[in-house]
Amino acid sequence: MMKNVINWFEIYTSDFNRAKQFYKDVFKCDLIDIPMNSDRHSQMQYALFRKNENKFDLNGALVKIDEAKPGIGGTLVYFATEEITAELGRVETAGGKIIRPKLDLGEFGFIALIQDTETNLIGLRSEK
Template sequence: MKNAVNWFEIYTSDFKRAKKFYTDVFKCTLTDLPVSNDRHSQMEYAVFAGDEQAPNARGALVKLDVAPPGIGGTLIYFDTADIEHTLSRVESAGGKVIRPKQDIGEYGFIALIEDSEGNMIGLRSME
C-alpha cells in the first residue's frame, strides 16, 4: 500500500531565503527545477532530495504568485532523528520555535516551528 501523501509543496515569498532556511535546518539538498512561466503567473521551484521509489513523500519549495505562504494551510511533519538538535538550528536559520518537543506516546515526539516564510511546519521523531 502506498502512502496517502506522496507530494507536498511549501510556499515561499522569498525563494532564496526559504532555500537557505531548509538547507540550514534540515541539512538537506534542494534542486532547482526549470519551470515555464507565463504572463499570468511566475513560479520558482526547488525539489527536496529523495528516492522516487522509496515509500516516503517527496516535495518542493515553491514561489507562486497565487499561493502565498503562512500559518493555517497544510501542516506537514519532517522526520528527524533528534528534535532537540533540529530545534537548536531553527532560530539561527531565520525561523521560530512555536511549540517545543512534546511527547505523543507510542507515536513518538513532535514539535512545531515557523519557517523563514511564515509557514508552520512540524518535526517528528521516535526519540
C-alpha cells in the same frame, strides 16, 4: 508493505532564496531548482528537496507562485527527524521560530512545531 498516504508536498514562499537557505540549514538537505519554461509559469520558482543527511526522503518542493501565499493556517506538514532536538537547535539560527517545543506523544513518538522564514508552520516528528 504500507505506503505513506501523503506522497508530495509544496511549501509556499514569498522570498524563495531565503526559504531555500532556511530548509538547507535546518534539515541539512539539498534543494534542486527546476526551471519553469512556459509563459504560464514565468513567475513560478520551484525547488525540489533531495534526501537529507539522515537519508529521509523529502518528497516535495519549495514554491514561489502568485496564486499561493505562505503562512500559518494552511496545510501542516510534519518532517521526519531522527531526534527532534538537533533540528530544533538549528531553527532560530536559520531565521525561524520554535512555536511548540518537543512534545512527548507516548507510544506515537515526539512532535514539535516551528515557523520557517516565510511564516509557514511546519511540524517535526521523531520516534525518540
